[in-house]
Amino acid sequence: VEASSKILIILATFFLWQGSIFAQRADTIKIKTIDVIAEKPPEAYKVSQLDSIAIRQSTNLSELLNTNSPIFVKTYGSGSLASVSFRGTGASHTSVLWNGVVLNSPMNGQVDFSLFPTPFVDNVELNYGASGLINGTGALGGSVAMNNSIKFNKGHHTSLQQNIGSFGTSISNGKFGYANQKWFLESQLYYNTSKNNFTYTNIALKENPKTTQSNAETEQFGLQQAVFRKFRSSKLGVRFWYFNSDRQLPNNMLVNNDIGSQSETQVDESYRTIIEWSGFTSRLSYKITSAYLKDKLIYNNETSKIHSNSNTYIYDNKVITSYYLNNNFIIKNNISIRYELARADGFIESHNRFNNHWLLGINKQIKRFDASVFNRFVWVGDQTQLISPSIGLQYKLLHNKNLKVKANAAINYNYPTFNDLYWSIGGNENLTPEKSEMIELGLNYVKTINKSTMNTELTTFYSHVYDWIIWLPTSSSIWSPTNLREVENKGLEYSLKLNTSYHKLKISFNSNYAYTLSTNLKAKNNYDNSVNKQLIYVPYHQINYLLVLALKNYQFSYTYNYTGKRFISTDNNWYLPANFISNIRLSKTVKINPKTGVDMGFKINNLFNQDYQAMAWRAMPGRNYLFTFTFQFN
Amino acid sequence: MRAIIYTLIITILFSCKKNELGPQCINCSDKETNTEIADLLILNEGNFGWGNGSLSLYKPNLHTITNNVYQQANNNIALGDVAQSAFQFKDYIYVVANNSNKIEVINKNNFQSTGTISGFNSPRYFLPVSDNKAYVSDLYSNSIQIVDLSNNSITGNISTNGWTEELLIYNDTVYVCDMTNDKLLIINPANDLLINSINLGRQPNSIVKDKNNKLWILCDGGINQMNPKLIKFNPQTRAIEATLTFSSITDSPNQLSINSNGDNLYFINSNIYKMSINDLALPSSPIITSNNNNFYGLGIDPLQENIYVADAIDYVQNGIVFRYSSSANLIDQFYVGIIPGKFLFIE
Numbered sequence: 001v002e003a004s005s006k007i008l009i010i011l012a013t014f015f016l017w018q019g020s021i022f023a024q025r026a027d028t029i030k031i032k033t034i035d036v037i038a039e040k041p042p043e044a045y046k047v048s049q050l051d052s053i054a055i056r057q058s059t060n061l062s063e064l065l066n067t068n069s070p071i072f073v074k075t076y077g078s079g080s081l082a083s084v085s086f087r088g089t090g091a092s093h094t095s096v097l098w099n100g101v102v103l104n105s106p107m108n109g110q111v112d113f114s115l116f117p118t119p120f121v122d123n124v125e126l127n128y129g130a131s132g133l134i135n136g137t138g139a140l141g142g143s144v145a146m147n148n149s150i151k152f153n154k155g156h157h158t159s160l161q162q163n164i165g166s167f168g169t170s171i172s173n174g175k176f177g178y179a180n181q182k183w184f185l186e187s188q189l190y191y192n193t194s195k196n197n198f199t200y201t202n203i204a205l206k207e208n209p210k211t212t213q214s215n216a217e218t219e220q221f222g223l224q225q226a227v228f229r230k231f232r233s234s235k236l237g238v239r240f241w242y243f244n245s246d247r248q249l250p251n252n253m254l255v256n257n258d259i260g261s262q263s264e265t266q267v268d269e270s271y272r273t274i275i276e277w278s279g280f281t282s283r284l285s286y287k288i289t290s291a292y293l294k295d296k297l298i299y300n301n302e303t304s305k306i307h308s309n310s311n312t313y314i315y316d317n318k319v320i321t322s323y324y325l326n327n328n329f330i331i332k333n334n335i336s337i338r339y340e341l342a343r344a345d346g347f348i349e350s351h352n353r354f355n356n357h358w359l360l361g362i363n364k365q366i367k368r369f370d371a372s373v374f375n376r377f378v379w380v381g382d383q384t385q386l387i388s389p390s391i392g393l394q395y396k397l398l399h400n401k402n403l404k405v406k407a408n409a410a411i412n413y414n415y416p417t418f419n420d421l422y423w424s425i426g427g428n429e430n431l432t433p434e435k436s437e438m439i440e441l442g443l444n445y446v447k448t449i450n451k452s453t454m455n456t457e458l459t460t461f462y463s464h465v466y467d468w469i470i471w472l473p474t475s476s477s478i479w480s481p482t483n484l485r486e487v488e489n490k491g492l493e494y495s496l497k498l499n500t501s502y503h504k505l506k507i508s509f510n511s512n513y514a515y516t517l518s519t520n521l522k523a524k525n526n527y528d529n530s531v532n533k534q535l536i537y538v539p540y541h542q543i544n545y546l547l548v549l550a551l552k553n554y555q556f557s558y559t560y561n562y563t564g565k566r567f568i569s570t571d572n573n574w575y576l577p578a579n580f581i582s583n584i585r586l587s588k589t590v591k592i593n594p595k596t597g598v599d600m601g602f603k604i605n606n607l608f609n610q611d612y613q614a615m616a617w618r619a620m621p622g623r624n625y626l627f628t629f630t631f632q633f634n
Numbered sequence: 635m636r637a638i639i640y641t642l643i644i645t646i647l648f649s650c651k652k653n654e655l656g657p658q659c660i661n662c663s664d665k666e667t668n669t670e671i672a673d674l675l676i677l678n679e680g681n682f683g684w685g686n687g688s689l690s691l692y693k694p695n696l697h698t699i700t701n702n703v704y705q706q707a708n709n710n711i712a713l714g715d716v717a718q719s720a721f722q723f724k725d726y727i728y729v730v731a732n733n734s735n736k737i738e739v740i741n742k743n744n745f746q747s748t749g750t751i752s753g754f755n756s757p758r759y760f761l762p763v764s765d766n767k768a769y770v771s772d773l774y775s776n777s778i779q780i781v782d783l784s785n786n787s788i789t790g791n792i793s794t795n796g797w798t799e800e801l802l803i804y805n806d807t808v809y810v811c812d813m814t815n816d817k818l819l820i821i822n823p824a825n826d827l828l829i830n831s832i833n834l835g836r837q838p839n840s841i842v843k844d845k846n847n848k849l850w851i852l853c854d855g856g857i858n859q860m861n862p863k864l865i866k867f868n869p870q871t872r873a874i875e876a877t878l879t880f881s882s883i884t885d886s887p888n889q890l891s892i893n894s895n896g897d898n899l900y901f902i903n904s905n906i907y908k909m910s911i912n913d914l915a916l917p918s919s920p921i922i923t924s925n926n927n928n929f930y931g932l933g934i935d936p937l938q939e940n941i942y943v944a945d946a947i948d949y950v951q952n953g954i955v956f957r958y959s960s961s962a963n964l965i966d967q968f969y970v971g972i973i974p975g976k977f978l979f980i981e
Contacts, residue, residue, distance in 0.1 A: 203656050203710075203711075204656070204685060204711065204712040205711065205712075206708070206747065252684075252685050253685065253712075254685040254712050254714055254731075254733075255715060255733060255734050303755060303774050304756070304773075425857050425858070470948075472928075472949065473946075473949065475904035475924070476857075476858075476884050476885065476886040476904070477888070478886075524926070524948050525925070525926035525927055525947065526926065527927070527947055527954045527967075528947050528948060529947075529951055529952070529969070530947075530948060530950075536950060568657055568684070569686075569950055569951050569952065570948055570950045570951040571951035571952055573659060573660050573661045573662075573951070573952055574658065574659055574660070574686065575657070575658055576657055576658070577654035577655070577658060611655055612655075613655075613656055613657075616657045616684055616685060617656065617684065617715075
């Protein structure tokens with residue numbers, strides 16, 4: 001990838017933008033500030049937010065979710081494919097959204113979380129179980145929503161960041177923003193390269209040699225641009241995100257790294273554009289978006305001479321409205337018209353379909369109750385689903401209203417992907433949608449004493465997934481998908497957030513625990529030993545926490561992640577042992593003048609140099625370091 | 635504050651557990667196993683890229699199965715990624731690990747590895763062609779590799795054009811299934827030169843020799859490309875003596891096997907079929923019906939002509955092996971490793 005030339009072009013474009021920004025400043029008109037009410041999920045839903053403090057500790061979304069949430073991240077190693085799953089469901093049961101637009105590929109239903117650097121998002125919202133329904137089809141487990149914030153009237157803001165790390169890692173990021181009362185402009189550039197040539201003890205080979213990971217180089221380049229204009233009671237804007245990733249795909253630990261080794265590479269390129277108009281009239285809040293997503297994936301395997309090209313195109317249009325009958329009674333009406341098209345070497349011809357839905361429902365508060373009832377009408381390809389409901393109830397148990405009980409129930413569907421339907425050879429056009437019925441019950445308690453706050457939540461969940469699609473060989477040895485699997489997921493999630501201070505020391509602590517029982521209910525034949533067994537790669541126990549201590553200009557953070565034993569065969573005869581990974585980070589901020597600051601950070605990943613495998617026989621790096629230098633100008 | 639301290643303590647406790655590294659097996663016995671003549675070695679392929687290929691040992695007289703014998707005998711070292719095929723030569727078992735690009739040389743008595751032949755591209759089948767020379771067919775390298783068995787190294791190759799599969803030696807001549815070009819390659823192992831190539835059906839995958847020294851080659855027809863064929867070939871005249879064509883293009887027969895007398899042929903075509911070498915047509919009904927099983931491996935025991943059939947079930951769990959008598963009565967069934975694909979009867 002000719003990244004340097006790309007950077008030059010992008011920088012040139014940026015400076016042209018800056019020119020127009022300065023021109024804009026001249027004719028600033030004073031307008032009344034009207035805060036447009038954001039799309040807020042119903043109170044009863046289980047939603048957790050990852051803020052900038054957490055986001056800053058991680059380099060990409062995969063790492064962020066692994067260390068800050070109870071959802072499971074399945075990763076092939078640093079820079080390699082990473083997928084996430086909620087509550088024992090699959091990777092394609094997680095909807096991933098960027099400013100409200102679902103990014104999941106219509107080909108495999110998934111998103112690769114290693115392709116989302118944290119500097120490109122301002123906050124991340126996790127919607128668990130039933131609450132995933134509000135974001136669209138397919139979220140049988142939940143959804144991950146990445147959002148960017150827009151703040152008018154902030155003036156200039158520039159931040160330049162350079163990270164240097166182990167194994168030839170270099171990450172550069174620049175953010176240039178300007179906002180007056182009318183305009184918000186923001187440009188971001190990102191470049192990441194890593195050799196990932198770490199050395200590990202190869203326990204797969206005789207005499208456990210020290211092996212250096214090869215064929216694992218990654219290079220990523222990204223650009224994000226936002227332009228928003230504020231009007232009296234609305235705002236109109238456009239966001240653009242370009243991302244290009246070029247990486248080698250390393251082999252597992254059993255593959256001899258000499259002449260015979262396969263050299264696999266993958267290029268991912270995405271163009272994402274969203275035009276958004278949102279606003280508020282006396283009783284109505286609305287958001288109208290139109291998005292175009294274009295993704296390209298080029299897979300190359302030199303050994304097997306496979307060169308495959310996949311292209312997907314999505315046009316996603318939404319009208320989201322909330323009508324306020326009064327302060328306590330809201331009618332929600334969301335219409336989404338989405339057209340998906342895929343052209344790929346794996347298909348005989350190109351395939352397209354509409355993937356539309358219409359959500360209608362109410363959210364009403366009655367004294368200490370907050371109730372919401374929604375139904376989604378789904379229309380995918382030539383199939384329709386009239387009823388997929390969600391009901392949520394919240395009740396404030398105590399008079400001071402700090403103890404809440406929440407209950408949710410929903411039915412959701414996930415439609416087969418283009419690969420499931422049309423892959424040549426093997427695709428099965430007779431598949432039916434996967435269906436999930438779920439209920440959850442939770443308790444939330446918030447307590448504030450002086451300067452300390454505690455927010456703790458305990459949730460138990462149950463879901464039953466029918467017609468789960470799995471690929472298996474047929475009698476003629478062709479792998480083909482069928483609606484064969486039926487799964488029961490149950491478990492609990494506990495989270496504890498504390499913010500306190502001790503003299504001048506500010507302490508923030510955010511922890512999660514998840515217990516997941518994910519059981520296969522259906523046998524393939526009489527000899528199938530997978531019935532009533534835990535699904536593979538679903539850990540029973542997961543714990544993570546982030547502890548941040550801030551004193552004056554110093555900040556210290558500690559992240560801990562425990563991933564329990566998970567089975568790697570469906571009969572539960574084989575498992576990967578638990579692993580626990582700690583990272584620490586120390587940073588210092590220096591104000592050069594009121595408008596200029598420098599932040600220096602030093603991070604140690606895998607502090608205790610644990611030897612572990614996140615996936616069977618996939619090498620993971622030992623202790624490694626990342627130095628971060630950030631310049632901020634306002 | 636107190637909550638933070640408790641959490642820290644609990645997580646530290648979690649950190650103090652026994653240190654296990656890499657994939658662990660729950661039902662694998664830790665007893666050492668020694669091999670005897672007529673024991674059955676089951677080669678479990680494992681999933682591509684998952685590194686879970688393994689060996690299981692079945693004792694036909696005792697009806698006992700021991701799984702994961704290679705890892706037990708070798709300090710828990712993994713066997714390889716996709717254990718494709720195995721061949722016994724003298725006191726060694728040569729296990730071809732396709733995606734590990736290697737052949738593991740294993741002592742047949744105690745399963746200890748005595749050497750590794752590495753440097754392959756995508757090896758499939760191993761065949762000794764003389765006392766210290768072997769050929770290895772290959773999926774992607776466009777060549778058959780020549781291995782020096784005295785020092786376990788690759789010494790050269792014979793150019794081919796594409797995917798080569800099973801090999802057979804008869805009368806100092808090597809016969810190779812050429813999947814890509816639908817041919818039978820005939821090679822002189824004395825000088826490693828290609829003598830001739832014979833047109834067969836689409837994708838010849840397996841080859842056996844009968845008691846009359848005729849070769850039988852099974853062509854799977856590709857994935858819905860052509861009707862599969864079973865071909866009888868005379869190596870003396872190099873002429874095709876019979877071509878039996880399967881009725882459906884969706885048939886996908888594989889694993890052509892023969893009994894030790896060399897008069898009964900067996901193969902998988904969803905079900906298990908048996909036919910005599912004198913039959914003039916393909917068998918119309920199976921000897922063993924698959925029902926809901928997905929038969930993946932087939933082996934014919936050389937002593938009693940017992941039929942061993944493997945079912946990989948969902949391909950992500952330990953597969954099952956059914957042992958039938960020569961008249962197809964079920965004698966025994968036992969679970970082995972993940973994706974059992976090949977059987978090797980220890981001599």
